[in-house]
Amino acid sequence: MRDSVLIIDLNDYTYEIQSRPDLFEKWIGGTGVAVQLLREHMDPKADPLGEENVIVFATGPFTPAYPLASKTVAMFKSPLTGNLGESHAGGRTATSIANAGYGAIVIKGASEKPVYLVIENEKVHFRDGRVLWGIEDSLIVGRIIAENESGRGIRTMMRIGGAGEKLVRYACVTTETYRHFGRLGLGAVFGSKRIKALIVRGRGKFLPSDPKRFREIYDEIYRTAIASDAMKKYHLLGTAENVIPLNELNSLPTRNLTSAKFEKAEEISGEALAEHNLGRRIACSHCPIACIHLAALRIPYENEPYFYKTIMVSYDYELIYALGSMLGVGSREGLLRLIHRVECYGLDAMSTGVCLAWATEALKRGILTRDHTIVELSFGDVDGYLKAIDYIYEQPNEFYRNLAMGVDHASDVYGGKDFALSFGGNEMPGYHTGHAAHIGFATGLRHSHLDSAGYSLDQKVTELTPQEAVDRLVAEECWRQVLSSLVVCFFARGVYKVDLISRAFEPLGVEVTEDDLVRTGEEIYREKLKLKLEMGFKPEDMRIPGRIFEIQSLRGKLDEDFIREAMNYYVRKVREMI
Amino acid sequence: MKRLEIKDIEKCVGCGLCMFACSRKFASHPEIGNSSSAILPVSLSGFERGATVIFCKACSEPPCAQVCPTGALKPKKGGGVVYIERLCIGCKYCVEACTLNAIFEREDGKIAVCIHCGYCVNYCPHGVLEYREVKT
Numbered sequence: 001m002r003d004s005v006l007i008i009d010l011n012d013y014t015y016e017i018q019s020r021p022d023l024f025e026k027w028i029g030g031t032g033v034a035v036q037l038l039r040e041h042m043d044p045k046a047d048p049l050g051e052e053n054v055i056v057f058a059t060g061p062f063t064p065a066y067p068l069a070s071k072t073v074a075m076f077k078s079p080l081t082g083n084l085g086e087s088h089a090g091g092r093t094a095t096s097i098a099n100a101g102y103g104a105i106v107i108k109g110a111s112e113k114p115v116y117l118v119i120e121n122e123k124v125h126f127r128d129g130r131v132l133w134g135i136e137d138s139l140i141v142g143r144i145i146a147e148n149e150s151g152r153g154i155r156t157m158m159r160i161g162g163a164g165e166k167l168v169r170y171a172c173v174t175t176e177t178y179r180h181f182g183r184l185g186l187g188a189v190f191g192s193k194r195i196k197a198l199i200v201r202g203r204g205k206f207l208p209s210d211p212k213r214f215r216e217i218y219d220e221i222y223r224t225a226i227a228s229d230a231m232k233k234y235h236l237l238g239t240a241e242n243v244i245p246l247n248e249l250n251s252l253p254t255r256n257l258t259s260a261k262f263e264k265a266e267e268i269s270g271e272a273l274a275e276h277n278l279g280r281r282i283a284c285s286h287c288p289i290a291c292i293h294l295a296a297l298r299i300p301y302e303n304e305p306y307f308y309k310t311i312m313v314s315y316d317y318e319l320i321y322a323l324g325s326m327l328g329v330g331s332r333e334g335l336l337r338l339i340h341r342v343e344c345y346g347l348d349a350m351s352t353g354v355c356l357a358w359a360t361e362a363l364k365r366g367i368l369t370r371d372h373t374i375v376e377l378s379f380g381d382v383d384g385y386l387k388a389i390d391y392i393y394e395q396p397n398e399f400y401r402n403l404a405m406g407v408d409h410a411s412d413v414y415g416g417k418d419f420a421l422s423f424g425g426n427e428m429p430g431y432h433t434g435h436a437a438h439i440g441f442a443t444g445l446r447h448s449h450l451d452s453a454g455y456s457l458d459q460k461v462t463e464l465t466p467q468e469a470v471d472r473l474v475a476e477e478c479w480r481q482v483l484s485s486l487v488v489c490f491f492a493r494g495v496y497k498v499d500l501i502s503r504a505f506e507p508l509g510v511e512v513t514e515d516d517l518v519r520t521g522e523e524i525y526r527e528k529l530k531l532k533l534e535m536g537f538k539p540e541d542m543r544i545p546g547r548i549f550e551i552q553s554l555r556g557k558l559d560e561d562f563i564r565e566a567m568n569y570y571v572r573k574v575r576e577m578i
Numbered sequence: 579m580k581r582l583e584i585k586d587i588e589k590c591v592g593c594g595l596c597m598f599a600c601s602r603k604f605a606s607h608p609e610i611g612n613s614s615s616a617i618l619p620v621s622l623s624g625f626e627r628g629a630t631v632i633f634c635k636a637c638s639e640p641p642c643a644q645v646c647p648t649g650a651l652k653p654k655k656g657g658g659v660v661y662i663e664r665l666c667i668g669c670k671y672c673v674e675a676c677t678l679n680a681i682f683e684r685e686d687g688k689i690a691v692c693i694h695c696g697y698c699v700n701y702c703p704h705g706v707l708e709y710r711e712v713k714t
Contacts, residue, residue, distance in 0.1 A: 064598060065610045095594070099611050121685065146623055153594075153620035153632075154612060177624055203685055205601065205613035215608055222595075226703050282625040283593035288703035290591035294626055312626035 001025070001061050001510060002103045002206065005037065008117065008124055010193055011051065011109030015124045017102075024103055029060030030487035031086065032524040034075035035531055037106055044534035048079035048185075049167060049192040051110035058104040060487040063094045063286070065206070065214070066221050066504060068492035070094050070284040073484055077535065078184040079192070080169040080351070080406050081425030084532045085184040086446050088484060089158075090284030091176035096156040099202030107193065116159075116197040118149060121204055129196040136162025136393065138174045138346040141197060151201030159197035160187045161346030162393045167191050168404040170351035170427070173198075174343070178292055178314035179284065182348045183448055184426060209509030217504050221495060226288050230494035234291035238281075239317035240270030247325075249459070249554040251433040254325045255379045256357035257421055257547050260432045264330025268320050277332060279312055284489070291491065297336045313340045321430025322353025327360070328379030341386055345393045354427035355407045356388055362416040372399035372414075408543075418546035423447045424537070432548065434458035434555030436469050439566045442542050443473060445528050450490055452477040458555055466566035470573060474525070481524040482517050530578050540571045579656045581636055582617075582694050585708040590629035592619055596698035596707060600690075603697040616682055616690040617698055631706065634658060634680045634692035638714075642672035642681055642691070651691070656714035661691050 003024040008015045027033045034056040042054040055076045062069035072093040078085030097105065100121050107117075114129035135141050138161030145157055156175055163171035164187030171187025172180045181187075190196075208214035225231055233241055246252045247265035254262040266272060279296030283289065294312045301307040313336045323329065323338040342349050360377040362368040370376065374397065375387040391400045402410045407427055411420035421428040423441035429449035431437045436454035444451025452473040457464070464472070480490065488496045496504075498514045505512045544567070549560050600615040602608035617633040636658030643651040643659050650665035651672055668687035673679075682690045696709030 064612070067595065067598075092594075095612075099613075143623060153597075153618045177626070203611075203613055203683075205609040205611040205685060208608065208610060211606065211608050214610075215602060215605065218602065222701065280626060280628075281591055283591040285592075285594045286598055287593055288595055288701075290593060290704070292591075 001508065002098065002101065004102050005104045005106060006102050006119065006124070007041075007106045007108065009109045010107065010111040010115070010195070013111075013126045017122065020103070024061070027524065028482070028485035028520060029103060030058050030073040030485040031075070031481055031528065032485035032520070033104055034058040034073050034086070035524065035527045037104055038075050039531055041106055041108060042077065044531065046077055048077040048082060048085075049188065051193070053077050053189055053192070055107040055186070055189055055193075056104060057093070057097060058487070059094045059097050059102070060485055061508060061510065062486050062488060062504065063098040065208070065508060066218060067286050067288060068221070068225055068495060069486060069488045070287045071484075071487045071489050072097060073487055074173070074181045074186050076186055076189050078425075079167070079188045080185040081447070083424065083535045083537050084445065084528070085186065085189070087181040087183045087186055088487070089173070089175050089179045089181045090287070090489065091179035092156040092285040093158065093175050093200070094487065095285040096154060096200040096202045099154065099204045100200055101202065101204050105200075107195070110193040111195065114194045114196055116145065117195060117199065119198070119200040120151075121202060129194070132196045133165065133194075136165075137344045139177060139344060142174070142177055145197055145199065149199055149201075151199070154203055155199055155201035157197060157199050159346075160190045160195075161344060163345040163347045164188055164191040166393060166395060166404070168347060168392060169406050169409075170348040170355075172346050172348045174346050178282065178294065180348070183350070183446065185348070187346050208507045210507040214507035217507055221500070221504065222288065224495050225492065231289050231491060234491045235289050237270035237274055238291045238293040240273055240293065240315060240320055242317045243269040243320055244271065246431070246433070249433065250552055251431060251455070251554045252325050253321060253421075253428070253430055253432050255328045256326065256361045256419060257432060257551055258361070260551050260553055262325040262330070265325065267330045268324045268332055268335050270317075273315060273332060277336065287489065289491070295336050297333065297340070311340055313343070315339060318430055319349040322350045326353045326357045326430070327385055329382055329385070330380065331382070334382035337382060338385055338389070341389045345389065347389070347392065350429060351406065351427040352389065352392065354421050355392070355403050355410065356385055358407045358411065358416065358420050359388070359403060361419055362414060365416070367414055367416045368399070372397070417543075421545050421547060423544075424542065428545075431455035432551065432553045434553050435466075435558055435562050435566070436464065436473060438544065438548055438558070439469055439563060439570075440473050442544060442567060443470065443539070443570050444477060445525075445532055451480065462555075466562050467569045470566050470570045474573065478521045478525040479518070480521075481528070482521040485520075485524060526577055529574065533574075533578065539567070539574055542567055579712065579714055580694065580696060580709055581712045582633060582692060582696055582699065583708050583710055583712070584631060585705055587630060587706060588628065589704045590619055590631060590706045591704055592621060592625045592629050593703065594619055595701040595703065596631065599698040599701040603695055613685040614690045616680075616692040618682065632678060632680050634694070635678060636694060641675040641677070645671040645675045647671065658694060659691060661689070661693070663688060
């Protein structure tokens with residue numbers, strides 16, 4: 001198994017490579033290994049924007065052996081929540097890191113001057129990043145580096161835009177232009193360490209211990225992925241397919257969740273985008289599905305006839321929710337322009353949308369004034385939002401400096417807490433399906449919809465007690481620790497079932513039973529929970545935004561007692577688990 | 579004879595499955611990774627502009643064989659080259675000579691070049707590549 005860990009120290013521009021079979025044998029890879037490396041290298045009380053914060057990138061044992069093992073886990077202390085930060089990205093990150101020979105990369109310290117790093121097999125180059133610093137458009141940064149560095153086709157290029165440099169707490173790290181370590185502010189951590197970009201290029205080989213069986217299992221996974229229905233949804237319309245069903249189920253958060261139904265949902269649906277705008281589909285490395293959908297948006301120049309620019313914009317369900325329905329934006333052109341602006345600065349789309357939705361309602365209610373927002377914000381007004389996104393990056397006044405720290409912080413300062421839609425400091429994802437979704441946001445260790453998929457539980461099971469809901473969500477999250485340690489795409493969870501995973505390990509020379517896997521998932525969950533508690537997580541203090549109880553969902557109006565009971569039970573369960 | 583050809587480059591999504599398939603092509607010693615891959619999909623400075631897939635086009639007068647000092651690369655009847663690995667000294671003259679950049683360096687210093695076996699076509703999920711009979 002690949003067990004090399006590359007440790008880079010930006011304080012003195014040194015690096016070393018350690019062999020850590022102990023880590024990878026016990027904790028698989030990805031999330032499992034990242035938790036341990038973060039614990040080894042970082043004080044849990046570290047300042048997220050101080051040099052003592054540490055970034056871990058970890059890949060898993062199936063990369064690049066099998067298809068769909070196409071993701072990398074990033075773990076760090078989040079400047080948005082002040083707690084555990086973990087985000088996952090696709091693109092070419094995983095295969096490049098693996099082909100360069102590494103199971104994980106640890107980045108410590110902070111550079112005095114801006115740098116960009118180039119990592120290859122057994123070597124790290126610290127490149128002068130001063131000229132690139134200040135270029136706010138992450139697309140341009142990517143293009144400049146692409147011209148300067150070798151490794152076309154076998155490299156990953158992670159970088160930040162202006163938002164990361166300006167330490168917007170929900171800045172993301174963009175990779176291969178259209179994939180992101182999106183949530184919880186890795187971009188700001190890059191900015192605080194003065195890393196503008198991180199390139200990894202890899203050319204390497206590994207040998208299976210059972211060649212014949214390896215090719216057979218590969219073919220089985222490949223055939224399942226392309227021939228069955230397991231991934232059909234992602235293959236065709238992509239995640240944007242969810243817009244219409246969720247709207248019909250009364251679950252699409254709209255106008256800062258003053259409604260869960262959006263009258264213009266059809267306009268910004270996956271179907272409409274495919275019909276009118278879909279320009280190209282692309283894939284993460286080693287994934288046959290190609291779920292990345294790029295819209296081609298043709299924009300005319302005012303006052304200059306026959307001059308157009310055509311921009312390509314990557315869209316997904318979460319962006320359509322956050323910058324579409326949540327802001328009352330029902331025009332596709334407007335939505336795509338907003339996504340593009342967020343992409344340029346390198347902001348997390350979900351957090352940006354939720355922050356702006358809160359600001360819009362707060363302005364309407366008189367909690368904020370135009371002195372704060374500078375520009376008029378009203379639901380559906382794209383131009384106002386485009387300007388406000390510029391201001392989140394530029395931070396021209398105290399209000400935008402506060403808004404750049406997240407909706408939880410901004411509502412601490414100005415009020416409007418009841419309709420500040422965040423859980424554990426992380427802005428809410430786009431699912432108002434029922435109790436399980438919100439309990440999932442509150443209890444999920446990343447406060448992300450993908451932690452435990454409560455939205456799916458709401459749709460599948462109607463009768464659940466608060467305790468059952470928590471148990472089911474935690475069980476799902478435990479299992480997902482296995483997937484994110486392997487690290488296979490969550491969209492491939494229908495392909496990578498427990499028996500297949502166990503069999504897929506065999507030709508790689510690793511014996512793991514199905515029971516081992518399930519148990520390891522639970523252990524990784526506990527380790528992550530422990531680290532989160534050491535960082536100051538207090539589940540008993542979890543704030544549940546009052547707004548979610550006011551609006552009809554798929555499961556009707558939500559019951560505050562139900563969620564309170566679930567949270568009390570969860571607090572007890574946490575105590576038992578550690 | 580049969581050759582690996584591009585059927586429709588516009589459908590390339592950049593998944594790289596052909597590159598990984600190439601590493602697995604020998605049933606007796608498949609590899610995991612890309613060191614021995616002789617096919618490389620790349621974007622045109624960003625996949626939004628499209629892609630190109632780089633591999634040996636099986637020249638009838640291959641410059642790579644012409645510059646090989648040890649006879650490790652030999653012109654093949656009908657086009658392309660035969661690679662005799664044990665004769666290769668890793669000088670990379672062939673890499674320089676190929677106008678398409680279709681000869682790749684392996685991590686061990688030797689080279690990888692497409693042998694037109696067609697194995698990768700089985701793993702091209704979107705019909706970019708095809709393996710078909712051509713006149714020589």
